[in-house]
Structure formats: C-alpha cells, structure tokens
Amino acid sequence: MIPVCKPWLPGNEKKYVDEALDTNWISSAGKFIDQFESGFAEFCGSKFGVSCSSGLGALHLATAALGLKKGDEVIVPTFTMAATINAIIFTGATPVFVDADKETWCMDAGKIIEKITKNTKAIMVVHVYGHMCDMDTIMEIAKDKGLKVIEDAAEAHGAELNGKKAGSIGDIGCFSFYANKIFTTGEGGMCVTNDSELADEMKKLRNHAFEVPRFIHKKVGFNYRLTNIQAAIGVAQVENAEKLVSARRSLGERYGKALKGLPLILPVELKGYKNVYWMYGVVLDDSVSKSKEEVMSELKEKGVDTRSFFIPMHKQPVYVDKTVENAPDCSGEYSIAEWLGEKGFYLPSSSDLTDEEIQKVAEALKQVLE
Ligand SMILES: Cc1ncc(COP(=O)(O)O)c(C=O)c1O
Known part of the structure; x- marks a missing residue:
C-alpha cells in the first residue's frame, strides 16, 4: 500500500533530538526553541516566530492575541478543517462562511465583501492544499475595512505569491507541524508575525499568561508550549527548508x-x-x-x-x-x-x-x- 503521507526526516533530526535528551533540556526551555522560532520565521520572511504545540494552538493564540470576543464576526472559508473554525469559536466570536474558488479551492476573495457587517473584525484565510489565496485582494479589503488578517498556512509551508511566503502577509500566519505537514516536528505549530507586541502577547498566552513577576495573571492563558525535543526536529527541518x-x-x-x-x-x-x-x-x-x-x-x-x-x-x-x-x-x-x-x-x-x-x-x- 502506498500511504497518503509519511513524515520525511532527511537531515539532523535524530542528532538534535539526542542532543536535547543528552543535555536534559526536554521541556519548553532550551536552545532549540529559540533556534526553531527564529529560523522558521526567517524562512517565512517574518520577524518573529512563536512556537506552540499544534496548528490549532497557533490559530487560537492568534485569535486570542487579536482580542476577538463575543459579538465579533470573522470571515472564514467553509472549505477548511474544523481547527480553523474552532479557533474562532473558542474566543466567543462567530465565524462567517465564504465559498471556495473553483480553481484554487481557497476562499473566493470576490465573495468576502458581501459578508462584511459592522461586527466583522477579521478575515481568517486558509491556503488550501499548498496554493495560496488571492492575498492581494484580501489585504486590500482588510485595509479598506480596517480588518485584521490571520493566515491559516498549516498546509502551505513555503508557498508563495509574488515572492512573498504564506504566513508573512497578514497580521499573523499560523502553521501546523503535524507529521503529514511539509515541515514536521511530530506535533507542533507556530505563529509568525512582524508585530513585536502580538508576538509578546502570544508568547505570554501560550504559557498560562504569566506576568512579571511570575504568578500574577491578568489574562486567561493556555498551555500551548512546544518542547525542546520537538523544536530539535524543527531546527533540522528548517536546515533542509x-x-x-x-x-x-x-x-x-x-x-x-x-x-x-x-x-x-x-x-x-x-x-x-x-x-x-x-x-x-x-x-x-x-x-x-x-x-x-x-x-x-x-x-x-x-x-x-x-x-x-x-x-x-x-x-x-x-x-x-x-x-x-x-x-x-x-x-x-x-x-x-x-x-x-x-x-x-x-x-x-x-x-x-x-x-x-x-x-x-x-x-x-x-x-x-x-
Ligand atoms: C488548514 C488546517 N488548519 C489547521 C490544522 C490543525 O493543525 P493541528 O492538527 O496541528 O492542530 C490543520 C491540520 O491538518 C489544517 O489542515
């Protein structure tokens, strides 16, 4: 049987995992985390990377960091998987569906405007099966209407539009590193952004929303941390981007x-x-x-x-x-x-x-x- 997909670890994955284990840095601190975040963000052409434990985690960090809440609406394609929608639902905001484009299978950018209301706060695009959405049109709409843009790029590592990589165009780009993804860490995810405040907010939210000093909390946080062992695999993958x-x-x-x-x-x-x-x-x-x-x-x-x-x-x-x-x-x-x-x-x-x-x-x- 030829399987639908198997992971591909063609480089230093094992060597770096061994190093993480040998040095006892097995949790969410350790050098591979920083290396993976900066390496993958650079690959995408973004300034900051915030690693996390899944693609869904990345999407949820993005919706939470943008402050989406009950009463807000988020434009999103119906042709996607449930994680895209649930990351909106978790915040209390309401997803609003748009049909797919017949050629690219991504959200039909021509059908977005008719779905915008006074409650619309963001557009969550999905780059389906490796082809990017019409980001030129989408960014124009977002700019015109004052909307945030989240890119669900779980399926599009390295995809490009006019030389710009998937994930690097909207306010936040979200990736999954599940075993069938083009880059994998077994399980894992990452948000990339050029906005340092959003990056800091997502880093805080993924770690129980600890403040300084620690054990002070002003927000409801999550535990979406990636481990140094998973990041070790990610660093090796980025070397072979x-x-x-x-x-x-x-x-x-x-x-x-x-x-x-x-x-x-x-x-x-x-x-x-x-x-x-x-x-x-x-x-x-x-x-x-x-x-x-x-x-x-x-x-x-x-x-x-x-x-x-x-x-x-x-x-x-x-x-x-x-x-x-x-x-x-x-x-x-x-x-x-x-x-x-x-x-x-x-x-x-x-x-x-x-x-x-x-x-x-x-x-x-x-x-x-x-
Ligand atoms: C478009 C899309 N978004 C989000 C996800 C969720 O990623 P994860 O399984 O890592 O949570 C996937 C996973 O396949 C996906 O295809």
Missing part, C-alpha cells in the same frame, strides 16, 4: 505529467503563485460516473491509499445543530465547497514518493476511471 519544499513541488510536477488526459481536475498554479502541493488533490470530472467513494475504495484495492477532501464546515453537525452559542450560520449556499467535498480527494503525497510509485498511482487511476 528548500529541500522539503522542492520535494513537494517536484511531486506536483510529476503527478501533473503522469495524470494528463485522465478525467480529473488537477491542482493549478496561477500566475505569480508557487504551489507547494502539500497534498496532491484531484477532483473527479463530471464525465466520471463512479462516485468518489467508489473510486477511492477501488484505488485502495490496488494498493493506493487516498483521503477525502474536506467536508465543508457548513455541513458539520456540530455547527448546523448549534451546539455552541456562537456557531456559524450554516444556511447559505456554498456550491463550490460542496462540489469539492463531493468529488475531491487526494493522492499519496509523501515528500520522498518515487517515480515508480507515481506511475503506480497513475496506472491505478487510469484503470479505475476507465
């Missing part, structure tokens, strides 16, 4: 060639953008009579593992059933997100996928779609 990103780009290029002519809609790379193909997604063409589930299950029989695209958030029982007071309104029409959810899935996308494996996937798809 270009290699990690180009491996995924090569995957995209090779799949693009191998799948040409099949009844599938393939990921795009619009002009000015650099897609990093976190996961190589495909959407079944309307000419395919089999359902996505049938195609995925037949591929599995042929030794090719796949995963479904997101089920859009406006379809999730947790929000539709209003299990929380500030659940988003799920009644709108989001036809592109629904189409993606119904017809889209992603193929094995490990960074070290071989040409033979790509050929095997392409051959299996050809047989299943015939």
